[in-house]
Amino acid sequence: MMHDKLFSENQENKKFLISGNEAFARGIYEAGVRYAANYPGTPVSEIGDLLNDLGKKSNTFIFDYSINEKVALESCIGVSWAGGRSVVMFKHVGLNIASDPLHTFPYSGVRGGMLIICGGDPGIHSSTNAQDNRYYSLHTKIPIIVPSSVQECKDYVKYGLFISEKHELPIYLHVTNKLSHGHSIVRFDKKENSIRTIKFEKDPKKYINTLKKAMNNQLILYERLDALKNDDEISNLMNKEHITCEQEDNIKELQEKIGIITSGICFSHAVEACHRLKLKIPILKLGLIYPMNMKLIMDFILKNDLKKVLIIEELEPFIENNLKVEVHDKLKDFKSIEIIGKKYFPRVGELNSDIVMDVLAKILDKKNDVNIIELHEKRQIVEEIVSNLPVREPTFCSGCPYRPVFYALKKSTKVLTKKFSWEFIFGGDISCSTLAESYPFELIDYVISMSAGIGIANGLSRILDPNKQKMIAFIGDSTFFHTGLQPIINAIKDNIDLTIIVFYNFWTAMTGHQVHVGTPVEYIAESLGNNAIFSNQVDLINVINSFNPKNLVVTDSYNINKLKSIFTKELQKSGVKIIIIKSECALVKARRLKERKERKGYEVFYRILDHCVKCNECIEAFGCPAINIKKESSHSEENEDEKNQELIYYIDQNKCIPKVCPGACKMTCKNNAIKKTIINPQLKGKMSE
Amino acid sequence: MADIFNTLICGVGGQGVILLGDIMRKYGMKVPWIKNVVGTETRGVSQREGSVISTVRYLIENKVYSLDEGYDPYDYISPMIPINGAHLVIGLEPLETLRNIKYISEKTVIIFNTRKRLPKNLLLGKNNQKKYPNIGDILELLDQFARKTISMDFEELSKVKFNNTIHSNMIMLGVAVKEFLEIYNENKMKELLNEFFGKGSINHEAFELGFNLIDHY
Numbered sequence: 001m002m003h004d005k006l007f008s009e010n011q012e013n014k015k016f017l018i019s020g021n022e023a024f025a026r027g028i029y030e031a032g033v034r035y036a037a038n039y040p041g042t043p044v045s046e047i048g049d050l051l052n053d054l055g056k057k058s059n060t061f062i063f064d065y066s067i068n069e070k071v072a073l074e075s076c077i078g079v080s081w082a083g084g085r086s087v088v089m090f091k092h093v094g095l096n097i098a099s100d101p102l103h104t105f106p107y108s109g110v111r112g113g114m115l116i117i118c119g120g121d122p123g124i125h126s127s128t129n130a131q132d133n134r135y136y137s138l139h140t141k142i143p144i145i146v147p148s149s150v151q152e153c154k155d156y157v158k159y160g161l162f163i164s165e166k167h168e169l170p171i172y173l174h175v176t177n178k179l180s181h182g183h184s185i186v187r188f189d190k191k192e193n194s195i196r197t198i199k200f201e202k203d204p205k206k207y208i209n210t211l212k213k214a215m216n217n218q219l220i221l222y223e224r225l226d227a228l229k230n231d232d233e234i235s236n237l238m239n240k241e242h243i244t245c246e247q248e249d250n251i252k253e254l255q256e257k258i259g260i261i262t263s264g265i266c267f268s269h270a271v272e273a274c275h276r277l278k279l280k281i282p283i284l285k286l287g288l289i290y291p292m293n294m295k296l297i298m299d300f301i302l303k304n305d306l307k308k309v310l311i312i313e314e315l316e317p318f319i320e321n322n323l324k325v326e327v328h329d330k331l332k333d334f335k336s337i338e339i340i341g342k343k344y345f346p347r348v349g350e351l352n353s354d355i356v357m358d359v360l361a362k363i364l365d366k367k368n369d370v371n372i373i374e375l376h377e378k379r380q381i382v383e384e385i386v387s388n389l390p391v392r393e394p395t396f397c398s399g400c401p402y403r404p405v406f407y408a409l410k411k412s413t414k415v416l417t418k419k420f421s422w423e424f425i426f427g428g429d430i431s432c433s434t435l436a437e438s439y440p441f442e443l444i445d446y447v448i449s450m451s452a453g454i455g456i457a458n459g460l461s462r463i464l465d466p467n468k469q470k471m472i473a474f475i476g477d478s479t480f481f482h483t484g485l486q487p488i489i490n491a492i493k494d495n496i497d498l499t500i501i502v503f504y505n506f507w508t509a510m511t512g513h514q515v516h517v518g519t520p521v522e523y524i525a526e527s528l529g530n531n532a533i534f535s536n537q538v539d540l541i542n543v544i545n546s547f548n549p550k551n552l553v554v555t556d557s558y559n560i561n562k563l564k565s566i567f568t569k570e571l572q573k574s575g576v577k578i579i580i581i582k583s584e585c586a587l588v589k590a591r592r593l594k595e596r597k598e599r600k601g602y603e604v605f606y607r608i609l610d611h612c613v614k615c616n617e618c619i620e621a622f623g624c625p626a627i628n629i630k631k632e633s634s635h636s637e638e639n640e641d642e643k644n645q646e647l648i649y650y651i652d653q654n655k656c657i658p659k660v661c662p663g664a665c666k667m668t669c670k671n672n673a674i675k676k677t678i679i680n681p682q683l684k685g686k687m688s689e
Numbered sequence: 690m691a692d693i694f695n696t697l698i699c700g701v702g703g704q705g706v707i708l709l710g711d712i713m714r715k716y717g718m719k720v721p722w723i724k725n726v727v728g729t730e731t732r733g734v735s736q737r738e739g740s741v742i743s744t745v746r747y748l749i750e751n752k753v754y755s756l757d758e759g760y761d762p763y764d765y766i767s768p769m770i771p772i773n774g775a776h777l778v779i780g781l782e783p784l785e786t787l788r789n790i791k792y793i794s795e796k797t798v799i800i801f802n803t804r805k806r807l808p809k810n811l812l813l814g815k816n817n818q819k820k821y822p823n824i825g826d827i828l829e830l831l832d833q834f835a836r837k838t839i840s841m842d843f844e845e846l847s848k849v850k851f852n853n854t855i856h857s858n859m860i861m862l863g864v865a866v867k868e869f870l871e872i873y874n875e876n877k878m879k880e881l882l883n884e885f886f887g888k889g890s891i892n893h894e895a896f897e898l899g900f901n902l903i904d905h906y
Binding site for chain 2: 015017125148149150151152178179181182183184185265267268269271272276352353354357374375378379381382385386388389390391392393394395438439440623625629654
């Protein structure tokens with residue numbers, strides 16, 4: 001969607017087709033938020049990218065690409081205490097980084113409304129785990145709201161800030177990737193303007209959490225939480241009851257007195273499942289799931305005379321267990337109520353309307369429903385077909401500066417393994433370098449969390465026999481500034497035997513090429529304009545130099561022979577070795593060069609010549625997506641006779657980016673069959689180099 | 690006509706799956722008989738050379754689910770297509786189309802590109818226990834389940850006509866629009882393509898080519 005409409009005041013009641021992340025950004029705009037901070041992470045990175053644009057042109061709104069989630073959260077606390085509305089957003093595992101202040105600042109509470117938007121990934125599409133962040137509320141006492149539609153993604157930002165200010169509590173907004181990446185039609189509202197004056201009013205009792213003061217604040221926190229729990233106005237705003245299929249003619253009243261309690265995206269799955277089975281079932285959609293308003297839930301159960309309550313939620317039984325505890329306290333009223341959920345639903349993976357329909361059929365004994373029979377038949381067939389299909393493993397982009405590094409590293413370590421019988425252990429990071437785990441490199445031995453490649457190596461290196469096993473750990477530049485400094489300094493202080501490879505590609509590449517503090521000024525100016533430059537950029541190499549490392553090498557990434565000799569030399573040294581690979585992300589660089597309006601010069605391209613002996617080195621060991629094989633003479637796929645076909649190796653000119661990658665593949669070819677060709681437009685002729 | 694019209698677009702990162710999904714969702718804003726549009730797409734690490742899908746769901750009728758008074762029922766549609774639920778599948782890549790067979794049933798029309806994109810690990814027969822299936826076998830399987838399969842090497846067609854394989858997605862969109870004229874208004878779609886690409890783009894020619902590719906009686 002165009003930003004001028006997303007961030008424009010005169011769009012009241014107009015409808016737009018936008019994504020969940022765009023809806024959050026619009027909600028933040030409409031709510032008159034003064035400050036937002038973010039460390040990028042799928043599935044909520046796009047909110048930050050949108051707000052960064054808003055921040056550049058607005059006088060009343062500031063956006064910060066924070067160095068990590070903890071700083072992002074803390075800066076939002078500061079803005080809130082000064083009276084401004086603030087929103088912080090990051091992915092589910094980011095909350096772990098921010099969890100230290102998260103457990104204490106609710107004691108002090110907020111002044112300006114404060115919202116934490118956190119994107120979960122129950123299907124683990126782009127994360128290292130599926131942790132259910134709703135559990136954070138149990139020990140931080142932060143209330144959780146969960147939107148069920150793209151419209152609610154926008155509306156709940158405003159509701160959340162309203163609740164936050166009314167009860168002086170920060171609010172946690174829980175969203176999953178199916179909704180933040182979902183699209184739907186959203187009605188816009190008018191922009192609210194903040195009326196609070198911005199000033200930090202000193203209040204030691206409130207803001208200093210030590211000893212007795214902290215305990216006193218703890219009591220106040222529980223009082224606030226109780227007030228919210230029993231706030232019927234908020235409960236009516238956030239929670240809605242529905243009856244499915246009311247207007248369908250052919251629906252009979254159900255025998256079983258069953259009702260559904262659900263929240264988030266699962267509500268739409270539940271509605272669709274009931275519709276497909278033509279079930280008339282009352283559904284309570286909770287928008288505020290912690291603390292739960294028990295009066296509302298008791299009303300729902302009693303009014304509908306329910307005997308069974310089915311809880312539909314992804315991952316852990318959060319609502320289910322909380323409800324069981326609450327109901328247990330009121331056992332006298334609820335003796336005959338059965339609360340079920342994870343007895344039927346999986347704790348692993350995302351839910352969908354098929355799974356919900358299947359569970360409902362089981363509970364209501366509707367196994368002979370035509371929908372259910374079809375579902376089971378199809379599942380069986382699909383299982384057989386799909387389990388035999390080859391998987392597409394993601395790989396480095398064509399021209400990526402990481403590929404030559406892993407290629408050279410694999411060669412060098414192989415040589416050293418042969419010579420000294422060393423086994424190399426490779427510590428992975430959360431970065432594009434994680435892709436080296438798959439074919440053809442398979443050079444990652446563990447992946448846990450941001451900068452844990454080096455952190456875990458701090459232990460491994462100290463305990464492993466240095467004559468048998470050697471540690472190499474990777475880290476990206478954005479991770480370096482995020483949490484990478486500490487494990488590197490920890491390794492340097494005791495000079496443990498560890499090789500650290502730092503990928504300095506200038507951007508937070510994997511999450512969408514966000515700028516970070518190490519991005520060189522001239523590149524930001526060219527890609528994003530002067531406005532995006534921070535007041536001070538920090539050179540990663542200067543930072544590492546200040547640690548006084550004994551062994552430090554800085555190199556670019558495309559000269560494979562040079563890389564091989566560096567690795568072979570450095571890996572034989574003892575103590576900490578730091579190798580910085582300084583080469584810009586190929587995707588950004590290609591885009592940057594394209595936008596730079598240069599006069600037409602020489603055209604360069606690479607091709608594979610006829611004397612290629614098909615040794616497979618460039619495909620099997622290097623694996624650039626631009627290098628491909630085609631079978632000559634096969635037009636009809638039906639008559640595949642593989643023996644009679646000739647394999648042709650070629651470079652796909654649509655994928656190769658010769659302006660960025662200076663032909664790293666050339667050095668993988670022992671027969672010099674990959675050639676650089678230059679066309680001079682003035683001469684209209686070809687020259688080979 | 691079904692109350693919800695479901696489209697699945699599948700292929701490999703870089704083929705234009707996300708763009709095509711974007712266009713088809715935006716179309717839902719163009720005509721009065723579509724009350725809401727929902728959809729979602731795969732993101733994250735799967736973008737480069739990985740499997741990509743995009744879903745588009747049009748809510749057609751007025752009363753689909755009954756919800757409370759004062760509550761807009763169009764808001765709450767799951768962005769995921771149920772099993773057997775696709776009315777239209779645009780398969781930009783054969784293996785990826787077969788991978789999504791879960792959604793294909795007797796109500797499905799498949800627009801199927803026959804040009805293979807071999808996963809890197811299969812180029813040299815590595816990972817031999819799981820081979821890329823024969824195109825003939827894939828088509829046979831799809832025919833078993835689908836109402837209709839329109840298959841062609843759309844990339845070859847795009848290359849022959851426009852000297853670039855990249856326009857195959859617009860050709861396939863043209864075929865899809867012709868298949869579902871009760872949902873798609875040709876002129877409204879052209880209007881939308883104008884908004885996306887501006888006038889004079891090859892994408893218009895590619896769409897036109899697809900639209901006129903198959904005669905309907």
